[in-house]
Amino acid sequence: MTRPSHSEAPSRPRALSRPRARALALSAVPLVALLAVAGFAPLPYSVARPGQTTDVLGTHRGGEVISISGAPVRKTSGQLRMVAIQATAPQVDIRLGEVIDGWLREDRAVMPRDAVFPPGKSDAEIEKHNIAEMKSSQHAATAAALGFLKKDPDRVKVALRLEDVGGPSAGLMFSLGIVDKLDGGGSGGDLTGGRTIAGTGTIEADGTVGAVGGAALKTQAAKRDGASVFLVPKAECAQVQPAPDGLRLIPVTTLKSAVQALRALAKGGAGGSVPSC
Template sequence: MSDTKPSPALTSPRARALALCGVLVAALFGVAAFVPLPYTLTFPGVTADTLGSYQDRPVLTITGAPVRSTQGQLRMVTISATNPGEKTGLWRSLQAWFDADEAVRPTDTVYPQGDPAKAEEVTAQQMVESQDAATAAALAHLQLSPAQVKVKVDLGDIGGPSAGQMLALGIVDKLAGDGKGGDLTGGMTVAGTGTIDDQGVIGPVGGVPLKTQAAARDGATVFLLPKDECADAKVNTPAGLRLVPVGTLAESVSALEGLRTGGAVPAC
């Protein structure tokens, strides 16, 4: 029977200390994998055509002026998020970090005070303000009186301010189209995001890489976005989706004209 002794290098105090540290590190990583972190996973959400219907109800109902029949689509886009009560561990967060269809965000930026009811209240109010601003900007662009033309927006339980640009474009298209009897879209499926104020200024919204994924999934070939978010939008841009940065409603209308006619169109 052989009597093989371990190498002294393997039984030295230093080797034993390193082995113990390795065990402790492995144990810490094992625990970390199951400890919930203060993060929420976000995903590409639903999209809705502002020229059409959402949940079987028209998104835009306009009274006080003739309304056109339209072709093409103007899609607003959303982001979905895991429930605040759903625990997100280290490994799940790392998986999302490397997945183009997921993102990790601090929970308190998605759910204020960790309260989904509070988040819904905030985003609902933001949507109301966005609808009002989009209506004011669109009517001002068309030189129509808000006292005469009334716009009702119905996007169900979708909240937040980021539909502003696409709502304003939908109103312009339904009332005036391209001003020459055609559509703003030229029959294309155009998606986009961006806040808007009553002067028609388009602002950043965040989450653009996930929104471009949602847009491409639902058939868009063009994506209108705030100028300041070009760098974010170019992260994992879906193949076949053209990014068009704009800063005002007038620039959005002009960009769509360029797309229809083969004219100059801004690019990221």
């Protein structure tokens, strides 16, 4: 068998011919131009960040968030804070640099614009849509809470006031606020146990809790505003991991499961009776 000679010098790379080098240089021009255009062209994304939190047991803009008539109302302690995210409006142009920055930051989320806002609508139409969803959510929250407490909706009247937040994701917290004001923890104490509880989740009239968007950003807003506990739809537990330091995550599927978890937590959570993500 003939073996290769180790005395042979290694072959040297040959220089590109001028025509080929020129062709490669010219082919790079469209790529550079494409990147330059992408850097300045608007992209179909929305960048979200942690938004405001509001204590539904308290006041907002001079009035009670939850007003109840037709039944005795308890004086509460602690807080139940609904949480919102703030997203760039559909008419705002998002550039490549903002998208990259959003991907790199933990306090930002980049989402397809159509996943955040109804497509093809103006800012005014979207605001109207969000307000309608909030009103529908408030009606469902009232029905769920009164149904859970077995209160007659013809006798007990609930008014919910939170005009500057749209969408359905405060439903769970509205229901819990009504329950706390009417019944507390069920044995004379507060449903909150004196804590600052935050959370998110839609609510159906039968008490079913639904998933929402931006849950991970909402945990950051909750921690920022003093919450030690965050209620999250069970289906979104993975999305909120890891939680901000010092924030306990409790998964819920129904209004009943949320009330049971908070009552157990108020009693000290003995025996592992409080679920966790």
